[in-house]
Every structure is written in structure tokens, then in C-alpha cells.
Amino acid sequence: MRSTRRRASSGKRIPDRSRRTAPAAPPSASKQHLPFTTVAGQLIQWFRRVQRPLPWRQTSDPYAIWISEIMLQQTQVATVIPYWERWMREVPGVSRLAALPLAEGLRLWQGLGYYRRLRHAIAAAGVIESQHGGVFPTEPAAIAALPGVGRYTAGAILSIAFNHPAPVVDGNVARVLARCLGIDQPLTQREVIDRLWSVAADLVNAAASLQALAGRRCSEVNQALMELGALVCTPRSPACPQCPLASCCRAYRHNLTDSIPRPKPRPNLVRQTSVALAAFHRGRVWLEQRPDQGVNAGFWQLPGQELRFSTRGREHRQAALSLAQRFGIESLEDLGRLDHTIMNRRITLRGFRGEAGLRIAPQSNPKGGWFAPSAWSRMPIQTSHLELLARARKKGARARKFQVTESV
Known part of the structure; x- marks a missing residue:
């Protein structure tokens, strides 16, 4: 129902x-x-x-x-x-x-x-x-x-x-x-x-x-x-x-509208935290397609990594630095975080941006490619990742840069 x-x-x-x-x-x-x-x-x-x-x-x-x-x-x-x-x-x-x-x-x-x-x-x-x-x-x-x-x-x-x-x-x-x-x-x-x-x-x-x-x-x-x-x-x-x-x-x-119907027990809240990287090369961004089965099957998204629940920026940056090394990125910009809830899942997504040093396809996901902004509107891209892409393109909206080689 x-x-x-x-x-x-x-x-x-x-x-x-x-x-x-x-x-x-x-x-x-x-x-x-x-x-x-x-x-x-x-x-x-x-x-x-x-x-x-x-x-x-x-x-x-x-x-x-x-x-x-x-x-x-x-x-x-x-x-x-x-x-x-x-x-x-x-x-x-x-x-x-x-x-x-x-x-x-x-x-x-x-x-x-x-x-x-x-x-x-x-x-x-x-x-x-x-x-x-x-x-x-x-x-x-x-x-x-x-x-x-x-x-x-x-x-x-x-x-x-x-x-x-x-x-x-x-x-x-x-x-x-x-x-x-x-x-x-x-x-x-x-x-x-x-x-x-x-x-x-x-x-x-x-x-x-x-x-x-x-x-x-x-x-x-x-x-x-x-x-x-x-x-x-x-x-x-x-x-x-x-x-x-x-x-x-x-x-x-009988004055029972507050108690009828009897409220359902609330399901346990599940927290998820992920990091996503907007890796650009000559105006194009690398996007990966999700598998044909499972959550958001067939959608395109930024490369990312799921973490055990944590709100600490240090762990977010560590995950972003690991992703950046796949693309030869030397410095990253923090795009901030997005929070949303789906059913009993509370999801935090932290975004980062960087310029790829080489236009190579990361071998970890063969279902990926470099896509110009003009193609994004024709692709099924997860809504939260679209928001990160919008932030990545907006001048002056990004937080401080930090070097991939810096100690975090």
C-alpha cells in the first residue's frame, strides 16, 4: 500500500x-x-x-x-x-x-x-x-x-x-x-x-x-x-x-483520530557515506555506468567509494586522494556534501573535483567514458551526482584546493 x-x-x-x-x-x-x-x-x-x-x-x-x-x-x-x-x-x-x-x-x-x-x-x-x-x-x-x-x-x-x-x-x-x-x-x-x-x-x-x-x-x-x-x-x-x-x-x-490507525513501527535507520570524484579532462568528465542489476541499475555516475559511516572530513579526503591517483590528478577541490534520505537510508555524499593529467580510461570500470556537458542531459545520471557536476562547473563555488600528495 x-x-x-x-x-x-x-x-x-x-x-x-x-x-x-x-x-x-x-x-x-x-x-x-x-x-x-x-x-x-x-x-x-x-x-x-x-x-x-x-x-x-x-x-x-x-x-x-x-x-x-x-x-x-x-x-x-x-x-x-x-x-x-x-x-x-x-x-x-x-x-x-x-x-x-x-x-x-x-x-x-x-x-x-x-x-x-x-x-x-x-x-x-x-x-x-x-x-x-x-x-x-x-x-x-x-x-x-x-x-x-x-x-x-x-x-x-x-x-x-x-x-x-x-x-x-x-x-x-x-x-x-x-x-x-x-x-x-x-x-x-x-x-x-x-x-x-x-x-x-x-x-x-x-x-x-x-x-x-x-x-x-x-x-x-x-x-x-x-x-x-x-x-x-x-x-x-x-x-x-x-x-x-x-x-x-x-x-x-469516540475521539480516537490520533490513535487510529495504529502507527507502524519505524524501521532501523541505515546510514551510508560515499565520496565521488568529478575528474575532468579538457572539459569532459569521466562517468561510469552502474551494473544492470541492483540499486540504480543502468545509471551513470561519478567514480566513487563507499565508506563506513563517518562525518569526518579527513576520511573523506583520504578516499578522494585514492580516487584521484587513478586519473593522475595533482590537486583536488572540495565540492561539499549532499545529504538525502531514501526510505530508511540516510545517505551522505561528499564530492571533489580535479583535472586529470592523462586522458586514459581507468581499468577498474570498463563501462565508463569521458563525456562533455552537452551529453549529460541525454544520459540517465543519478540526481545527486548531477548536483555535484553542477557545483563542479560553477565558478567560485568550490572550497579550498589541496594537493594529492599532501599529508591528511
Whole structure:
């Protein structure tokens, strides 16, 4: 399930009674009976009033919706929008995606992270080309069989693109339903997951049978659940008085919105420290391609060395000096450090720059070469390494020089 798919916009929240003390214990969630038809209608009408004008909501093209759902996995909406718009311009359909070279796909995806999503998408496009004549399938079993398409993504495509009564449960939907039902067990428990999917199925089926409302009701009720979790029923400080389901929400009624859903245990933090060297020769920089398997597979990067976690500059410089000797570099310039976090990994990257004495290919990595700045934009290069390259080219932005032969 996607825990960060969509986030609430900033702004003041209206105080609500979920902050009151001494909550009463809610009845067992298993005995809860939601008026599904009423709830479905309230969600649809609320969604029609407040929905955000996201670009993928302007189409029912299953390919466009599929790409948006893939990109939104573990990624915020604001980040995805420009990537999705550029992707749809350059890779507008299944046939283009099936024939897309991986390097070009990585370049377009660069910065979104979780690159396995891209590889699955290319593989899935190949399946659609070979098994479905290049036409996006409409059958639930065929969609669910595509590489990288799980239960949630299949339900999103079926309901949003084809208005099929298929349920969806992502992180936002799970939070909305758990609060509404008063489920105080961990959302990772199998019986809880099954119950949430069952309730989501009841809601979308109720929407399908709701003849009083015209329109694409299955699509709208599922998107309404997602939107509600993104804008109102947020992880912290939910705007309960603005919620269309406040009257039937057990967590709101019993002042439990702060404790439902039960927070997940945080994974142990893993720290990584690396040093990278921008080795230039006559205006070109040496870049190396990562292996075809593993983290950031197929991306280009500066030559580097991973260290055991340390923030001490002395060890960083020692590693940089070792790298510099491969290129005949006599002095180095410090480019500073970059810090970023991916999932439970906190990564520190320290960069250095130097002029190579010889235009030779280091034998430690045969998948490398000298590349002019004009080529960088056409290559899939790790975002952090692109930042170091930008610093390396910016005059006056570099720190002191030190000699490769100096004692550190």
C-alpha cells in the first residue's frame, strides 16, 4: 500500500472535537454496519465539489491512468505532475513504451526513484503488445497479470479508466476506512487488510447501483476515498468537521483520530557515506555506468567509494586522494556534501573535483567514458551526482584546493 501517495495541502485546520480527552471505547469494528449506499453517495457528491484538477483526471485513457498510478507509488502528487506530463508527451502510448530503450526511460524517470517501477512498466507494455495486440486490456485478470500491477493498481485502472466496480485500498483509503470503522488493530494484520478490502468492495458496488446519481460512479467513489485521505483524513490533525463521513466515523465520534490507525513501527535507520570524484579532462568528465542489476541499475555516475559511516572530513579526503591517483590528478577541490534520505537510508555524499593529467580510461570500470556537458542531459545520471557536476562547473563555488600528495 502506498503511504505517501498524496499529501494534504498546508493551511490552518479547523479545531475539532477529536482532541477531547477521556474517549469512550468504541464498539467492536466487526459489528459495524455502514450504510454503504448513503456513504457512497456522500463521497461522490463531495468529490465532485472539491476534487483537485490533476492532469490524469482529465482523461479516461487506461494507459495514462496506469502511468499515473505507477508514478504515484511512494511519491507525492506535486512531484509526479511534471514527470507525468513530460512522459505523456514523449511516451504517449503502449507501443512507444514497449520499444523504449531502458536508458531513455531512465532519463525520463530520473529523480522519481524506485526505478523498478519503470522496468516493470516496460515489461508490461511488451506483454500488452505481444498478447493484446497493443490494446490495453479491459479484463480484470489480464490487467492483474501485467508485470508490476498489484491488487491496488489493478483496481485503480479498472475503476478509474473503465468505471468497473473494482475496489482500491492504498494508504489513504486504509486510513479513512480504519477511522470510519474504528479499527484499532495494526493495518498490517491479514484479517484487517481483508476487512478493509471487503468494505471497499461494498462501497464501490453500492456506487455502481446508485441510480440516483448519473456519471462514472465507480471511478468517482474510489477517487473520493483517495482524495479524502489526502485532503481531510490526514495522518495528523485531520479536518474532521469538513469530512463528508463525520456523522458515521467511529474514530471521530469516540475521539480516537490520533490513535487510529495504529502507527507502524519505524524501521532501523541505515546510514551510508560515499565520496565521488568529478575528474575532468579538457572539459569532459569521466562517468561510469552502474551494473544492470541492483540499486540504480543502468545509471551513470561519478567514480566513487563507499565508506563506513563517518562525518569526518579527513576520511573523506583520504578516499578522494585514492580516487584521484587513478586519473593522475595533482590537486583536488572540495565540492561539499549532499545529504538525502531514501526510505530508511540516510545517505551522505561528499564530492571533489580535479583535472586529470592523462586522458586514459581507468581499468577498474570498463563501462565508463569521458563525456562533455552537452551529453549529460541525454544520459540517465543519478540526481545527486548531477548536483555535484553542477557545483563542479560553477565558478567560485568550490572550497579550498589541496594537493594529492599532501599529508591528511
